[in-house]
Amino acid sequence: MRESRLGLFFRYVFLVVASLVVLFPILYSLLISLETSNNVATYPPQLWPHPFHFGSYVEAIQTAPLGRFLLNSFVMSAIIVCGQVVTSLLAAYAFVYLRFRGRNVLFYVFLATMMIPGEVTMIPNYMTVSSLGWLNTFAGLSVPFLANAFGIFLLRQYLMQLPYELFEAARIDGASQWRFLWSIVLPLARPIISTLVVYVFLQSWNQYLWPLLTTNQTNMQTAQIGLSMLQNQDSLAWNLTMAGVVIISIPTLLLLFFAQKQLVKGLTAGAIKG
Amino acid sequence: MGATEITARTGPIPNNRRRTIFEFLQSMPFILPALILFAVFFFYPIVKVVYLSLFLTNSQGVAKHFVGLAQYVELFQSPDFVQSLLVTLEFVLMTVIPGIILALVLALLLERSIRGIGIFQTIIFSPISMSVAAVSTIGLMAFNPSVSLLNFILQRLFGLPNINWLNHTFSSLVAIALVTVWMNIGFSTIVLLGALHNVPTELYDSGRVDGTNYLQRLRYITIPSISPSLFFIAVVSMIGSFQTFGQVNILTQGGPAGATNVVVYSIYRNAFFNFQYGLASAQAVILFLIVLVLTLLQFLVLERRVSYS
Numbered sequence: 001m002r003e004s005r006l007g008l009f010f011r012y013v014f015l016v017v018a019s020l021v022v023l024f025p026i027l028y029s030l031l032i033s034l035e036t037s038n039n040v041a042t043y044p045p046q047l048w049p050h051p052f053h054f055g056s057y058v059e060a061i062q063t064a065p066l067g068r069f070l071l072n073s074f075v076m077s078a079i080i081v082c083g084q085v086v087t088s089l090l091a092a093y094a095f096v097y098l099r100f101r102g103r104n105v106l107f108y109v110f111l112a113t114m115m116i117p118g119e120v121t122m123i124p125n126y127m128t129v130s131s132l133g134w135l136n137t138f139a140g141l142s143v144p145f146l147a148n149a150f151g152i153f154l155l156r157q158y159l160m161q162l163p164y165e166l167f168e169a170a171r172i173d174g175a176s177q178w179r180f181l182w183s184i185v186l187p188l189a190r191p192i193i194s195t196l197v198v199y200v201f202l203q204s205w206n207q208y209l210w211p212l213l214t215t216n217q218t219n220m221q222t223a224q225i226g227l228s229m230l231q232n233q234d235s236l237a238w239n240l241t242m243a244g245v246v247i248i249s250i251p252t253l254l255l256l257f258f259a260q261k262q263l264v265k266g267l268t269a270g271a272i273k274g
Numbered sequence: 275m276g277a278t279e280i281t282a283r284t285g286p287i288p289n290n291r292r293r294t295i296f297e298f299l300q301s302m303p304f305i306l307p308a309l310i311l312f313a314v315f316f317f318y319p320i321v322k323v324v325y326l327s328l329f330l331t332n333s334q335g336v337a338k339h340f341v342g343l344a345q346y347v348e349l350f351q352s353p354d355f356v357q358s359l360l361v362t363l364e365f366v367l368m369t370v371i372p373g374i375i376l377a378l379v380l381a382l383l384l385e386r387s388i389r390g391i392g393i394f395q396t397i398i399f400s401p402i403s404m405s406v407a408a409v410s411t412i413g414l415m416a417f418n419p420s421v422s423l424l425n426f427i428l429q430r431l432f433g434l435p436n437i438n439w440l441n442h443t444f445s446s447l448v449a450i451a452l453v454t455v456w457m458n459i460g461f462s463t464i465v466l467l468g469a470l471h472n473v474p475t476e477l478y479d480s481g482r483v484d485g486t487n488y489l490q491r492l493r494y495i496t497i498p499s500i501s502p503s504l505f506f507i508a509v510v511s512m513i514g515s516f517q518t519f520g521q522v523n524i525l526t527q528g529g530p531a532g533a534t535n536v537v538v539y540s541i542y543r544n545a546f547f548n549f550q551y552g553l554a555s556a557q558a559v560i561l562f563l564i565v566l567v568l569t570l571l572q573f574l575v576l577e578r579r580v581s582y583s
Contacts, residue, residue: 003386015383019397022380025412025456026400028423032415045423087308094304100297106305113316115569119517119538120562123326123545123555124319127335147311177300206405208520209538213546224407228524231414238415245408252403260396264464267402 026249033057033242040238053239060230060243068219069226070248076141076211076222077204083146084200085193091147092155093181097167113149118210126213136220141211145204151196154269158192159185198259199266202252223248320562326555335551345556355557357532358540361447365536366515368451369458373511374504376455377462382492384463385470402460406520413453413525440526443533450521450534458514462507469503470496502576509572513565537561 003011032040033056034049060066094100095107118125125144134140162185170180186193211222218226230237230244255263327345329337349355380398384391401409416424417439428434439449473496481491497504519538522528528535528543535543537557545554 008388011383011386011388015394018380018383019394022456022459023397023400025409025416026404028416029408029412041421043420043422044426045421047423087311090304091308094301098297098301098304100301101294102298103301106309110308110312113312115566116316116320117513117517117562117565119519119541120323120558120565121316121319123335123541123551123558124322125315126546127322128314128319143311144315147308149312152308177304202403206407208406208523209542212523224405227407227411231411238421241411241415245411249404249408252405253400256396256400256403260399263402264399267461268464268468 026253029242029245029249032238033246035239037237037239056239056243057247059237060240060247063240064226064229064244065218066223066226066244066247069221069223072138072141072220073205073223073248074251075138077201079138079142080145080204081197081200083142084148084151085196087147088151088155088196089181089186089189089193091152092159093177093185095152095156096159097177097180110149110152122209122213129214134214136215136217138220140214141220141222142204144210148200150269151200154196154266155189155192157269158189162188194259195262195265195269198255198262202255202263202266205252323555323558323562326552327559329552331549331551333549335545335549337552341552345553346560349553349556349560354532354535355540358535358537361532361534362516362518362536365447365451365454365518365534366512368447369454369515370508370511372451373455373458373462374507377459377466377507378504380459380463381466381470382496384467398463399460401457402464404457406457407524409453409457410521410524413449413521417449417525441530443530446526446530446534450518450525453521453525454515454518458511462511465503465507466500469500473499505575506572509568513568516561516564516568 028047031047031049034052034054035046036049036053036055039046039049091110095103129135129140129144132139134143166184166188167180170184175183206224207222208224211225215221215225218229227241227244227248230241326335326337328340328342330339330341330345332338384395384398416422419425419436419438422436422439425434425436429436437445439445477495477499478491481495486494517538518536519542522534522536522539523542526534528539538561541554541557541561544550544557
């Protein structure tokens with residue numbers, strides 16, 4: 001079914017308007033970050049930087065240890081991503097290929113964790129992490145997130161679609177469970193693992209509440225928390241603040257551009273049920 | 275099971291019990307890493323939070339004095355908590371309904387695979403990649419009357435006065451809702467777009483034969499066909515709205531006068547600033563029950579829908 005020329009024209013007009021509206025906050029922060037401090041504090045505000053001023057980025061980096069914040073975010077996210085890939089792959093493997101007593105019960109136990117929001121458990125978890133001496137450490141930032149039911153179910157769903165004969169053949173050839181997992185399942189599961197990696201990285205990078213609770217030393221804060229240092233310094237220096245916003249958003253915007261397929265797949269995996 | 279069955283056939287028959295134990299032990303290295311983490315960071319804390327909610331605690335969060343349900347009673351009698359529930363409810367309405375309508379419009383615009391649609395898609399999906407801290411910080415500037423481009427545009431287009439968004443009870447909640455709707459719009463659009471692509475074209479063809487116009491097809495074909503996804507989005511955004519924290523912490527700190535003191539923010543203040551861990555735990559349990567009911571509702575309704583079709 002085709003659209004009339006007029007319909008198509010209006011579709012494009014609306015798409016352009018909608019795109020501008022949706023993109024506006026990101027565009028706005030980018031443009032403000034390129035203004036000078038003087039130009040940014042005027043009302044009515046000017047949108048187009050004149051001239052383009054990249055000094056805000058230099059100043060932002062001098063005002064707050066953004067490099068350290070970004071490094072902390074990267075290390076934390078990398079640990080969480082690796083942990084979730086390992087725990088998810090192992091558990092998914094067991095649910096698909098191993099028969100053992102209590103498997104079904106365990107499956108529902110794992111499923112139940114999806115109904116427990118982090119906001120509900122944050123008080124006891126904070127106490128646990130604090131009593132382990134893990135405040136202001138990467139362990140405190142990442143260990144509570146090393147396993148997640150979402151990852152397990154995502155991988156389980158995928159492994160169930162692989163031909164079961166592979167498993168039988170490998171076992172007849174005398175391959176151990178671990179060997180089968182490592183040399184056959186892992187390579188075949190690479191597409192779904194990359195989806196998990198991209199999705200979990202995005203979630204970890206963007207975390208706010210937990211890092212806010214468990215870090216209070218500047219050298220252990222993540223980019224999301226450290227950003228506030230650029231607000232407190234000088235309430236008029238909006239160009240610095242926005243430079244900070246742009247800097248901490250670059251990694252996830254890159255994911256959007258280069259791994260959109262995986263990102264969308266990860267995000268909608270929960271929606272397939274519907 | 276491969277190897278064990280083969281040995282079972284060739285060798286002496288092992289007793290069932292030994293095999294069960296063997297299979298169990300064999301599976302544990304695969305299961306235990308996740309199971310231990312779930313036990314420590316999901317199941318223990320959910321039990322602990324219920325336990326704490328029944329006690330008065332000291333400033334370290336150690337349960338000191340059993341009070342039963344007294345803290346729940348106290349909560350429902352406290353105007354602050356009732357206000358925070360009402361604010362959260364108001365906030366849920368302000369985010370869920372506009373969010374669904376906008377996402378539906380965007381998904382309908384993106385539905386056809388016309389030239390250049392990929393670029394429009396990436397742009398409209400882009401909010402999924404932004405963090406709550408980044409978006410709220412942009413909001414901090416957009417809602418500040420001395421530099422607000424948003425106000426300038428509203429002034430020019432609708433003649434609105436220069437609003438001090440975050441200083442008034444109603445507008446501060448609207449500001450937080452705006453940030454939230456924007457953050458969720460990418461995800462909701464993705465889900466609805468997927469649903470639109472799954473509507474069978476024959477339905478539209480027969481609709482056309484019957485001489486219906488676009489709005490009639492939307493009303494009688496499209497919306498009923500994607501209603502499970504609309505429902506899914508509604509529940510997911512409701513749960514998300516009940517979990518709102520970052521926007522409030524960055525933009526308003528619950529103010530002015532508690533107008534944006536949503537439940538999670540209130541828990542955070544009570545636990546980590548007032549050191550009333552027991553009371554905060556009781557709030558957390560109430561939040562848990564709300565989210566649980568919503569999740570179960572979604573599960574039941576969507577499962578039923580699937581089995582009917």
